[in-house]
Amino acid sequence: MAHRVAGAVLLWALACSGAHPAYGQARAAAPPSAKASAPIDLTGNWVSIVTEDWRYRMVTPAKGDYASVPLTLEGKRVADTWDPAKDEAAGEACRSYGAAGLMRIPGRLRISWQDENTLKVETDAGTQTRLFHFSGAEAPPATPPSWQGYSTAVWETIRTAPGMRPAGNAAATPAFGSLKVVTTAMRPGYLRKNGVPYSGNALLTEYWDVHKEGNGDQWLVVTSALRDPQYLQDPFLTSPNFLREPNGSKWDPTPCSANW
C-alpha cells in the first residue's frame, strides 16, 4: 500500500514539476534569437547620472591627472604627451569616445535591436554606435580596428549544474539576467579626456545589469573590466550608472571633441 501511495506521489510530483517535457521540446527546437530570449529589456532611452568621478567626467581634468587609473610607466609616459590640439588637427578627436571610455562620457544612450541577434547602442555624446553581436563568433580575423571595436555578447542567466533539473519552468523566459559583452579590435584611445591611454591590445569585458526600484526608477549599471597589457598594471574596474528615461526627447547629438 505504502508503495502505491509513494508511486502516486512521485507521479504527482513529476506532473507538478512540468519541466521535463518542456525541456525536451526546447532541445529539439531551433534556439531562439537573442532578441527573443532576452532575460532583461535594455532597449529604450537611458541617461548618465554622474555621481561618481564627477571631476574626471563632467569636465576635462588637468594634464597629468591620472589618479585612480593603474597605469604602467609606459602608460604614464603616453599620458604626459597628451595634446588635444594635435588630436583635433589629426582627425583624432574621438579618442576619448572609444568603447573603453565611452560609457563614462556623460550623455544619453539609445538602445535598440538592429536585427534578431545584434543589439545597437547609440550615444548622443560623440554620436557613436556600438554593435553587440550575439552570433557567438569572435571578431573576424580581418576586422580593422575602430573606436568601438568588435563586440560579442551573450545573455548570462542562472546556470544549472549538469544533470540537474533547472529551477522553475525551463520553457519560460527567465525574468532576470545580465548581458556580458567582450570587445576587442579597438583603436588606441583615452580612458579620460585628458589623454590617459588604452592601447590597441586592450580587451574590454562588460556586464550590463538592470535594477528596478520601488519608486519606478530603473538603473542600468555597466560593470567594466579593461585589461591592457601595454598601459595598465591591473584591470581597470568601473561601473557607470544610467537612469531609464521615458522617451528620447532629450537626445542631443554632439560631435566628438578633443578638449571638452
Place this chain on the structure above:
Amino acid sequence: MKRIGLFLLTAALALVTTPAVAQVDLAGNWVYRLHEDWKERSPGPDLGEFLGLPLNSEGRARALRYSANVLSMPERQCLFYPPTYVVVGPQSLRFWADTDPINGQVLAWNISAAVDRSPIKIWMDGRPRPSANALHSSGGFATGVWEGATLTALVTHFKEGYLRRNGVPSSDKATITMHITRHGDMLTITQVIDDPIYLARPHILSRTWQFDPGTNVSPVADPCIPAPEGLRDDGSVPSYMIGENPYVNEMAERYHIPEQAVMGGVETLYPEYRKTLKDKYVAPAMCARYCCGWTPGGALIARALKCNDVSSDVR
C-alpha cells in the same frame, strides 16, 4: 518494500522542493579597487566639496555648517560610518552565510565590518521589518531577496551620520537599496540611497571588488570607541555659521570647478549640465595634487611613478 516507498517519496519531495530561484555564492574575500572616486574614498574629499551629490537645500546648508572639529566631541566621533560607507569608504569585504543547521537554507548573508563600520546582516528568512520607531543601530536592519543572480537588500534603521566624510549629512530616515551582483571574480555593489531629509532624489553609487581567496578579511573590526580629543569646555558644537564656511572656494581654487557645481544638486548630475560649465571652466595647466593616486595593493602613491604632486596635504 518500505525502502522503495521511502525512496520514491524522497524523490518526489526533491522534485517539488527545488528552490524557485537560484542563489549565487557570494562567500569569500573581496578586495577593493579604488578606480572610482579615489580621492573621496581614500585621502578624503575636500571640505566643502559636494560634487556629484543630489543634495537638497537643507542637506547643503547643514553640510556647509560642518566643522571637522566635531571630532573633538566623543558623541559624534562614530557618525562617519553608516552602512553607506560600504561604497563610500575604502574597504575590502568578506561575505559569509548563516545557514540553518537542519535544512541548510541560507538564513542571512553577512558583510564584514571595516574600520569603524559595523557588520551588516542581511536576513533572508522573510522576517518582518521592525517598527519605524524601533532602535536604530550603526549597522541598521537589512532584509534581502534574490532577483536572479542579484541579491537585493533593503537597509533601514541605521543611525544618523555622514554620507561623505566632509560633513554631508545622512539622516535616520535614510534607507539603502543594495544590489549585490557577482560576475565571476568581480562583485559589484550598487547602493541607491534615499534620504527624504537631505537628498532631492535617490543617490546611486556602484563599486566593484575582486575575489581574492588569499586575502584575509576579518569578519569583525575594531569597534568605534570614542575618546577625548581636545574637548571644548564651553559645551558648544563646532560649526560654521551660514555663509561663513572658509572652505567653499577650495575646489574652485584647486581645480577651477565653479562653486555652483561644487555645491551639488540634482541638475549637476545630468549631461546637459556640462553646457553651463563650458564657458566657465578652464582646466588647470597641470595636475598639482594627488596625480597618481592609486597602485596595486592600495598604497596612496604609485610606486615608481614620479608624479607631479606639489601638495599632498590631507585635511
